[in-house]
Amino acid sequence: MRLVALGAGLMMALAGCGLSEATPRTPADSGKPSSAATASSSAEKARSALPKVAPFTVAADEPARPVKRAAVAYLETLLNYPQGGGSVPAGRERLAARGLPTQNIAAAKPLLHADAAGALQVVYPQLGGLTATSSSIMTVVRQAVLRGDTLTTTTRTLDVRLAKRDGVWQVTRIASSGGRASKAQAVGALAKQVLTSRTIVLPDTARWDIQAGRVDDRVLRMLLRLSRDHKLSVCVLSNGHPANVYGSASVSNHTRGRAVDIWAIDGKRVATYARQPGNARNPARILMETALRYGSDEVGGPWSFANRYGGTFTNTVHEDHLHIGFKR
Numbered sequence: 001m002r003l004v005a006l007g008a009g010l011m012m013a014l015a016g017c018g019l020s021e022a023t024p025r026t027p028a029d030s031g032k033p034s035s036a037a038t039a040s041s042s043a044e045k046a047r048s049a050l051p052k053v054a055p056f057t058v059a060a061d062e063p064a065r066p067v068k069r070a071a072v073a074y075l076e077t078l079l080n081y082p083q084g085g086g087s088v089p090a091g092r093e094r095l096a097a098r099g100l101p102t103q104n105i106a107a108a109k110p111l112l113h114a115d116a117a118g119a120l121q122v123v124y125p126q127l128g129g130l131t132a133t134s135s136s137i138m139t140v141v142r143q144a145v146l147r148g149d150t151l152t153t154t155t156r157t158l159d160v161r162l163a164k165r166d167g168v169w170q171v172t173r174i175a176s177s178g179g180r181a182s183k184a185q186a187v188g189a190l191a192k193q194v195l196t197s198r199t200i201v202l203p204d205t206a207r208w209d210i211q212a213g214r215v216d217d218r219v220l221r222m223l224l225r226l227s228r229d230h231k232l233s234v235c236v237l238s239n240g241h242p243a244n245v246y247g248s249a250s251v252s253n254h255t256r257g258r259a260v261d262i263w264a265i266d267g268k269r270v271a272t273y274a275r276q277p278g279n280a281r282n283p284a285r286i287l288m289e290t291a292l293r294y295g296s297d298e299v300g301g302p303w304s305f306a307n308r309y310g311g312t313f314t315n316t317v318h319e320d321h322l323h324i325g326f327k328r
């Protein structure tokens with residue numbers, strides 16, 4: 001598959017950030033939180049450098065591919081920058097050089113660092129909402145920031161909003177930067193099991209939700225049950241998701257801490273499973289059925305079906321992930 005094209009100006013700007021055309025990590029590994037520890041010796045500090053990142057390719061089997069490509073191009077342009085390039089004016093210049101929209105760039109300020117260099121690896125752009133003229137792309141990204149000799153890495157879920165103008169999808173703003181870590185506090189046994197699970201891959205945004213006590217215990221138990229036989233890559237729990245069900249006045253169950261979105265199963269995208277027969281051998285179909293059996297009454301995914309435990313729903317937005325929640 002072709003890599004998303006990057007302009008020559010951007011490639012020059014990214015050279016100082018360690019951009020390469022190396023293959024990014026596999027989906028099964030890409031959501032793992034990275035250590036932010038600083039090297040203890042001066043020799044180790046001297047080796048601190050931004051990690052190499054690669055342009056993200058939106059696969060041909062993805063739904064709403066043009067929308068996702070627009071979101072990815074915007075984030076890669078704005079959030080890969082050399083030392084001194086992390087200011088809002090510098091970010092605006094990078095976007096303008098590629099003919100990308102520059103309005104509302106101040107909304108990205110929490111992700112920009114004027115005194116550092118930044119490298120951004122897009123992990124996965126998932127649909128959060130879609131109409132004929134607007135969209136939300138909840139994008140899991142791994143952001144590295146190098147400030148002096150200190151390298152920090154976080155994995156965030158960003159809510160990127162887009163509008164279709166004259167037939168072209170353009171980013172209008174970053175509606176959510178994925179939250180931030182709260183003060184350390186003790187978590188319960190159930191939360192600890194999820195946070196330490198080897199078969200539940202969580203972005204830091206979702207980890208912060210759990211650590212802050214924002215997630216319903218039923219969702220945590222569901223994740224543990226579904227991850228007994230499969231490795232799950234989570235896109236979002238609460239932070240990073242639109243506050244309302246997209247395009248409506250209804251508050252999302254994600255906002256209430258009562259839902260989870262899963263974008264990959266055993267390292268394979270749900271969008272790929274969606275193109276395969278939705279039968280008893282399809283892991284995505286199996287997990288949807290399992291979620292119903294264990295009490296979820298809000299299950300969305302690539303297929304709509306009913307069984308003795310309840311029914312599921314589908315639409316274009318849910319062709320690339322499983323939504324598992326509780327209505328009340």
